[in-house]
Each structure stands twice: as C-alpha cells, then as structure tokens.
Amino acid sequence: MNPSIIATLWPGFEDPLLVRRTLLAGLLAAGAVLALGWEKRRPAASAAGVLAVLAAAFWLIPVYGKVVNYPDADRPELDELARWARQNTDPAAVFHFPEAGRRNEPGIFRARALRTVYVDWKSGGQVNYLRAFSKEWWSRWRTAMDGKGYDPKRGYAGWGIDYVVTGQAVPGCTPVFENSRYRVYSTAR
Structure with missing residues (x-):
C-alpha cells in the first residue's frame, strides 16, 4: 500500500481524544476476551461478562469516548x-x-x-x-x-x-x- 495513503488514513495520536478512544476500545476488547475465556469453565459468568462489556460500551463510547454518531447537520x-x-x-x-x-x-x-x-x-x-x-x-x-x-x-x-x-x-x-x-x-x- 502507498505510504502516503497510510499517513493520511492513520490517525495522529497527538490528539488526546483519539488516545482516549483508542484506550477505551482496547479496554472493551480486553474485557470481552477475558469474559469469553471463562466460557468453558463458567458459561454463565462468561455470558454475564460479555453482556456487561456490551452494556458498558453503550454507555462509555458516547460519554467517555465523546463519540457522536451523527454530528448536528443543522447549520x-x-x-x-x-x-x-x-x-x-x-x-x-x-x-x-x-x-x-x-x-x-x-x-x-x-x-x-x-x-x-x-x-x-x-x-x-x-x-x-x-x-x-x-x-x-x-x-x-x-x-x-x-x-x-x-x-x-x-x-x-x-x-x-x-x-x-x-x-x-x-x-x-x-x-x-x-x-x-x-x-x-x-x-x-
């Protein structure tokens, strides 16, 4: 792939909000992987853990990650x-x-x-x-x-x-x- 394309598409991590979002995505992914790791030994705990991560994502992404799905188009x-x-x-x-x-x-x-x-x-x-x-x-x-x-x-x-x-x-x-x-x-x- 062309390096200049990668430079344009790759996010600049000097933006603190982007760092926050990346950390949040990593933590949510890690939580899901940990919860899925319990599946064989404790299936109910695993399912509860996955559901907890999903529920947390619905709250954390817009609040902590400050993600707005559709920015205000009324200008x-x-x-x-x-x-x-x-x-x-x-x-x-x-x-x-x-x-x-x-x-x-x-x-x-x-x-x-x-x-x-x-x-x-x-x-x-x-x-x-x-x-x-x-x-x-x-x-x-x-x-x-x-x-x-x-x-x-x-x-x-x-x-x-x-x-x-x-x-x-x-x-x-x-x-x-x-x-x-x-x-x-x-x-x-």
Missing part, C-alpha cells in the same frame, strides 16, 4: 450557502472546500445545494467499491486538500473547480458570496 450558515449556490450558480458548477479536511460540511452542502463538490472525505468511502474512482479520489485529495484555504494563484479552474469555499478572507480577492462562516470565491478570471 444556518451552511444552509444559507447552499441556498445561494442553488439560486445563483449553474447546476453544473463545481465547488471546493479546501479547509474541510474530514468534516462533513462538503457532503451536506452537496446534498442541499444540489451542486458538485470536487473532493471530500466522505465520498472517499466509495474507494472500497470502485477502483478507478479510488485513484481519481486519492489524486484529488492529495492535490487539493492541504487545509491552507484559497490561494488564487493555485490554478483551481484548471482542475475544473468553479468556486472555492473558505472561512478565511483572502487579501486582494472579493468573495461572490459571504456570511458569518463562509466566503465563496469564483475561480473565473
């Missing part, structure tokens, strides 16, 4: 951006969110604005099913998702991107749309 600024895109851009327009990283805003935008997003983390899940897509997605991800925001010298239009969505004001550039969270810059010169 007024994102809705406003999607509404503007639907009403003011060509249906074939391509949008890019260079600062989004692994967040879900691009996917929510795609669904609400009915506009194409150049690349986002969630659509990368399709690499498991479509080999040709995986190569294209990985190429786009590596090239376009550096998290640095909009750089007008970057040549986005050459990649087929019509609009770049960022949270930063770009000196010398005028956004075509702006709200309290997002600024949209056209790549057309």
Whole structure:
C-alpha cells in the first residue's frame, strides 16, 4: 500500500481524544476476551461478562469516548450557502472546500445545494467499491486538500473547480458570496 495513503488514513495520536478512544476500545476488547475465556469453565459468568462489556460500551463510547454518531447537520450558515449556490450558480458548477479536511460540511452542502463538490472525505468511502474512482479520489485529495484555504494563484479552474469555499478572507480577492462562516470565491478570471 502507498505510504502516503497510510499517513493520511492513520490517525495522529497527538490528539488526546483519539488516545482516549483508542484506550477505551482496547479496554472493551480486553474485557470481552477475558469474559469469553471463562466460557468453558463458567458459561454463565462468561455470558454475564460479555453482556456487561456490551452494556458498558453503550454507555462509555458516547460519554467517555465523546463519540457522536451523527454530528448536528443543522447549520444556518451552511444552509444559507447552499441556498445561494442553488439560486445563483449553474447546476453544473463545481465547488471546493479546501479547509474541510474530514468534516462533513462538503457532503451536506452537496446534498442541499444540489451542486458538485470536487473532493471530500466522505465520498472517499466509495474507494472500497470502485477502483478507478479510488485513484481519481486519492489524486484529488492529495492535490487539493492541504487545509491552507484559497490561494488564487493555485490554478483551481484548471482542475475544473468553479468556486472555492473558505472561512478565511483572502487579501486582494472579493468573495461572490459571504456570511458569518463562509466566503465563496469564483475561480473565473
């Protein structure tokens, strides 16, 4: 496997929350293995132990691990951006969110604005099913998702991107749309 793919997919353990979640997963797995180890000698205790680990997981994962299954998708600024895109851009327009990283805003935008997003983390899940897509997605991800925001010298239009969505004001550039969270810059010169 390509080392740069592994570097992107492998979590960075400098995040304390990720360390907490990893330890929690390890402890729950160890508890389940210990409980299953009693199966031959004490089947009732083994079953009770496994059930206790499962019950603990339902409580510990969201509380101690701070895992939210579906983060809040109701974001007024994102809705406003999607509404503007639907009403003011060509249906074939391509949008890019260079600062989004692994967040879900691009996917929510795609669904609400009915506009194409150049690349986002969630659509990368399709690499498991479509080999040709995986190569294209990985190429786009590596090239376009550096998290640095909009750089007008970057040549986005050459990649087929019509609009770049960022949270930063770009000196010398005028956004075509702006709200309290997002600024949209056209790549057309």
